[in-house]
Amino acid sequence: MTVESTAARKTTRRSSGAKRTTSAASAKKAPAAQGAEPELVQLLTPEGERVQHPDYDIDLSAEELRGLYRDMVLSRRFDAEATALQRQGELGLWASLLGQEAAQIGSGRALRDDDYVFPTYREHAVAWCRGVDPTNLLGMFRGVNNGGWDPSTNNFHLYTIVLGSQTLHATGYAMGVAKDGADSAVIAYFGDGASSQGDVNESFVFSAVYNAPVVFFCQNNQWAISEPIEKQTRVPLYQRARGFGFPGVRVDGNDVLACLAVTRSALERARRGEGPTLIEAYTYRMAAHTTSDDPTRYRRDAEREEWEAKDPIQRLKTYMENEGHADAAFFEELETESEALGKHVREVVRAMPVPEHMAIFDNVYADGHALVDEERAQFAAYQASFEGGEAE
Amino acid sequence: MAVQKLPLAKALNESLRKALETDPKVLIMGLDVGKLGGVFRITDGLQKDFGEDRVIDTPLAESGIVGTAIGLALRGYRPVVEIQFDGFVFPAYDQIVSQLAKMRARSLGTVKMPIVIRIPYGGGIGAVEHHSESPEALFAHVPGLKVVTPANSNDAYWMLQQAIQSDDPVIFFEPKRRYWDKSDVDTDAIPGELHKARVAREGTDLTLAAYGPMVKTCLEVAEAAAGEGKSIEVVDVRSISPLDFDTLQASVEKTRRLVVVHEAPVFFGSGAEIAARITERCFYHLEAPVLRVGGYHAPYPPARLEEEYLPGLDRVLDAVDRSLAY
Numbered sequence: 173m174t175v176e177s178t179a180a181r182k183t184t185r186r187s188s189g190a191k192r193t194t195s196a197a198s199a200k201k202a203p204a205a206q207g208a209e210p211e212l213v214q215l216l217t218p219e220g221e222r223v224q225h226p227d228y229d230i231d232l233s234a235e236e237l238r239g240l241y242r243d244m245v246l247s248r249r250f251d252a253e254a255t256a257l258q259r260q261g262e263l264g265l266w267a268s269l270l271g272q273e274a275a276q277i278g279s280g281r282a283l284r285d286d287d288y289v290f291p292t293y294r295e296h297a298v299a300w301c302r303g304v305d306p307t308n309l310l311g312m313f314r315g316v317n318n319g320g321w322d323p324s325t326n327n328f329h330l331y332t333i334v335l336g337s338q339t340l341h342a343t344g345y346a347m348g349v350a351k352d353g354a355d356s357a358v359i360a361y362f363g364d365g366a367s368s369q370g371d372v373n374e375s376f377v378f379s380a381v382y383n384a385p386v387v388f389f390c391q392n393n394q395w396a397i398s399e400p401i402e403k404q405t406r407v408p409l410y411q412r413a414r415g416f417g418f419p420g421v422r423v424d425g426n427d428v429l430a431c432l433a434v435t436r437s438a439l440e441r442a443r444r445g446e447g448p449t450l451i452e453a454y455t456y457r458m459a460a461h462t463t464s465d466d467p468t469r470y471r472r473d474a475e476r477e478e479w480e481a482k483d484p485i486q487r488l489k490t491y492m493e494n495e496g497h498a499d500a501a502f503f504e505e506l507e508t509e510s511e512a513l514g515k516h517v518r519e520v521v522r523a524m525p526v527p528e529h530m531a532i533f534d535n536v537y538a539d540g541h542a543l544v545d546e547e548r549a550q551f552a553a554y555q556a557s558f559e560g561g562e563a564e
Numbered sequence: 565m566a567v568q569k570l571p572l573a574k575a576l577n578e579s580l581r582k583a584l585e586t587d588p589k590v591l592i593m594g595l596d597v598g599k600l601g602g603v604f605r606i607t608d609g610l611q612k613d614f615g616e617d618r619v620i621d622t623p624l625a626e627s628g629i630v631g632t633a634i635g636l637a638l639r640g641y642r643p644v645v646e647i648q649f650d651g652f653v654f655p656a657y658d659q660i661v662s663q664l665a666k667m668r669a670r671s672l673g674t675v676k677m678p679i680v681i682r683i684p685y686g687g688g689i690g691a692v693e694h695h696s697e698s699p700e701a702l703f704a705h706v707p708g709l710k711v712v713t714p715a716n717s718n719d720a721y722w723m724l725q726q727a728i729q730s731d732d733p734v735i736f737f738e739p740k741r742r743y744w745d746k747s748d749v750d751t752d753a754i755p756g757e758l759h760k761a762r763v764a765r766e767g768t769d770l771t772l773a774a775y776g777p778m779v780k781t782c783l784e785v786a787e788a789a790a791g792e793g794k795s796i797e798v799v800d801v802r803s804i805s806p807l808d809f810d811t812l813q814a815s816v817e818k819t820r821r822l823v824v825v826h827e828a829p830v831f832f833g834s835g836a837e838i839a840a841r842i843t844e845r846c847f848y849h850l851e852a853p854v855l856r857v858g859g860y861h862a863p864y865p866p867a868r869l870e871e872e873y874l875p876g877l878d879r880v881l882d883a884v885d886r887s888l889a890y
Contacts, residue, residue: 264690264867315867318693333694334652335624368623370655396624398600404623470599529872532865543831547860551872554882 210408212422212454215429218482220490228433234497240281240428241492242506244273244485247297249510250306253517254296254313258463262521263313267294271426271458274484275391277301278431279359279453282439286327286356288349290342293331294391295361302326306513307520316524336362336369339388343375343448346384350445357442358386359435365396367412368404376416376450385442387435388413388450391425393457398470413450425455426484456482529555566752573743575717576606576682578751579724580644584614587642590728592619593629594646594682603648604684604743626656633679634664642678644728650685651694657702664733665708676731680724685713686777686827687874688741690867697864698828700776703735704805704837711805712758713737715779717747719762719802722755730758737804739777759803761811767797770821770887773812773838775801778825778875785880796884804834812838813845820851821887825875830858852890857883 213228232240251269258266269276272294280301283289291298299309304326311320312331319330332338342360349356366372367390379386392409394401405412413420423434431453438449456479460467492498533548570578583590592607598621601608611619622629626647633643647653653660660681667677687696704711710732714720720738727734756762764779765786772782779800786796799815801807816822822842824835839854857875865873 265692312692312866315690315692317866318863333692334655365624368625368628370625370627396595397603398596398598399621399624403621464603469601526868527866529869532860532862532869532873536862541861543861547862551860554879557882558878 210411210422212424213430213434214424214427215433216424216427216487216491218426218487220487220494222429222491222495225430225433228430228437230429230433230436232429234492234495237488237492237497238502240277240432241485241488241498242509243277243281243297243300244428244488245506245510246513247273247277247300248485249513250300250517251296253514254310255459255463257310257518257521258313263310263463264315265313265462265464267313267462268459269294269296271456271479271484272391272393272453273297274428274488275389275425275431275453275455278428278433279361279389279435279451282432282435283359284356284439286354287439288327288329288342288345288356288358290329290338290345290358290360291331292335292338292361292363292366293333294363295331298361299326299328302328304328307517307524310517310521311524314521314524316527336366336372336375338362339366339372339375340378342386342388343379343382343384346379346386346442346448347382349385350382355443356385357439358384359389359439360386361389361391363390363396364392364394364401364404364409365399367409376413376418376448379448380417383445383447385445386448387438387442388448389435390450390452391455392452393425393455395457395461395467395471397461397465398467400471408452410450410452413448418448418450420450420452422452422454425453426479426482426487428484428488567748567750569746570717570721570749571744571746572714572717572720572739573604573606575720575749576724576738577608577610578749579721580607580610581613582751583644583725583728584610584618587728589640590618590642590644591636592644592646593622593633594620595622595624595629595648597621597646602646604740606682606738607646626652626654627659630656630659630664630679630681633681634659634667634677637677637679638675642680642728644680644682647681647683649691649695650683650697650699653681653683653699656681660703660709660733660735661706665706667708668732669708677733678728678731679733680727680730680736681733682724682736682738684740684743685737686739686741687864687870688777690870692867693864696867696870698737698826698859700735700737700804700826701828701833704807704834708733709805710734710759710803711737712803713739713776714802715739715742715764715774715776715800717745717749718753719800721749721751722753723758723802726755726758737776741777742780745780759806759808761802761808762800763797763811763815764800765796765798767795767819769795769819770823770884771797771799771812771815771819772823772825772880772884773799773801773835774825775804776826778827781875781877781880782825784877785884788877788881789884794884794888801838807834807838807841809838809841809845812842816842816846817849820849821890822846822850822854823857823880823883823887824854825857825880825883826859827874828859829861830856831861833858852887855883855887
């Protein structure tokens with residue numbers, strides 16, 4: 173490397189205002205383009221204080237509050253168990269939802285049974301709300317299937333790994349709902365990273381044009397693996413909706429009450445035939461992207477600690493305790509239930525059978541295919557050739 | 565220190581470093597290629613040393629990455645694009661097939677597209693869906709694209725240099741399960757031609773043609789077969805488009821038998837093209853039909869079944885026996 177090139181690098185890296193640069197790298201820390209802090213819908217502060225919002229109010233009984241709390245605690249317990257199972261080699265990979273419980277439980281509990289959910293691969297707590305057996309989610313992470321449940325059982329679509337694809341599926345499904353004259357709604361989950369994908373932007377176009385009854389629920393957890401939100405957008409994500417012709421709202425994604433209220437409102441709007449809404453749940457990915465990731469390489473511990481203080485579970489607990497909505501017995505029982513869930517998940521995962529080898533050829537086509545039949549027969553004969561003999 | 569033993573991943577990293585040092589127009593673009601150094605660390609340390617203007621973390625949109633790389637190439641840059649995993653390239657497929665591949669012909673040869681698209685490919689690492697695919701035939705089938713894949717560290721180092729120097733778009737498939745395999749890299753050597761195959765092991769009874777991750781498998785097959793008194797030649801194809809049929813022909817004229825091995829599904833795979841061409845060229849030399857070993861006509865299976873799906877020692881040996889039995 174020459175001295176000149178080193179010097180040139182230093183100049184460009186500083187990229188002062190005097191030098192005109194066009195690269196992505198020169199983008200200053202966004203989203204600040206709007207000036208004022210964007211409004212964040214919040215009904216429960218990080219300190220556990222109940223606050224009012226003119227557009228989104230919610231009145232929940234103590235029992236309902238305890239229900240939301242229970243959902244979040246059990247989801248976190250399930251998630252922790254899955255992380256542990258990955259560390260023990262029982263799962264190949266795990267994508268933790270840690271920190272996003274309120275966004276997922278709040279939105280998930282806003283849904284009716286006849287509503288339809290299109291998740292990414294991290295919506296474990298939404299799956300919980302839909303009644304999907306949590307151990308069903310682990311098959312693909314253990315490597316015994318690539319999905320493994322019937323989406324129509326709980327109106328919960330298969331996990332989608334390729335980012336953003338499912339937002340178009342959700343839009344199409346919602347177009348179908350509208351054609352059928354039904355009053356159910358559809359919710360599409362995605363993240364801040366996926367918001368850059370063409371598919372997501374195309375789903376905004378289609379849903380607006382066809383006035384589809386779909387709610388786009390974006391969990392902005394601030395990080396797409398190592399890339400901070402500034403690499404995806406110069407405006408707060410919810411503001412993008414306006415340009416596509418439908419409303420957007422930013423909600424405190426760590427406030428389960430606000431997430432519930434805002435999602436309910438958007439779903440009702442969809443049911444009334446008023447079209448899509450974009451919800452940006454402002455939250456934080458407390459864990460690594462997946463168990464394969466090492467966030468110490470790219471983000472500060474201090475940032476995580478700041479978000480730790482906004483923990484979604486703790487704030488609801490403080491509120492319930494202060495208001496006398498839950499007693500010690502409730503928390504103790506939940507602790508017991510939590511441990512039982514962990515044990516159940518462990519046992520089921522460890523006992524999960526490796527599928528028959530021939531399963532490779534199953535369900536490739538609905539109407540069959542001569543080549544698949546031929547290969548299946550060849551494979552069976554090949555495998556049989558080892559029986560009794562020594563396999564290398 | 566001309567010769568070093570390096571993991572294939574590190575050889576790629578050194579190659580990119582060399583390219584960034586040599587040509588100020590070389591850019592690296594992709595997801596997480598900056599501070600993280602890529603999910604496989606292929607770009608580790610490069611942003612730190614060459615700056616954010618040259619090693620660019622892009623928004624999360626593959627079509628956007630390749631589309632803007634085309635624009636940068638029009639402006640005189642040489643973008644080296646990283647697609648994070650094989651299964652994630654398809655949002656960019658439109659840009660690659662409809663735009664990148666055709667630009668030179670549409671401009672009557674006035675425009676060059678010196679873009680390299682690096683794609684970690686193949687299975688064997690126990691990954692989730694979309695992380696283990698071998699889509700090379702989908703690119704080799706497209707006129708205007710070149711498709712290459714190294715099998716060892718030295719080729720990783722040099723083929724990537726040569727791909728970056730090429731004025732044509734090159735799809736550079738990296739055998740991800742071999743990233744951690746170490747072999748010698750000679751950074752002072754005069755490299756061979758990018759699009760030429762290499763005889764990786766000489767033999768007289770049968771030729772195994774393979775590329776990328778399957779070269780190692782085939783070398784192991786040849787070793788095992790040698791123990792049974794069979795002499796197997798292994799040709800590392802290296803370049804899938806263009807494909808060096810001369811080297812394959814010379815090998816098959818000697819051994820009279822050919823088995824092609826790849827991870828990708830056999831049906832309409834690159835083995836089909838090799839079989840057809842070699843049959844045309846070597847019809848009177850062949851003692852057996854050209855056989856193929858590869859993936860099945862089924863979606864890539866979940867990790868716990870991939871050992872059954874992927875061509876391994878036993879399945880290749882089985883094909884060797886079938887060929888020799890003719």
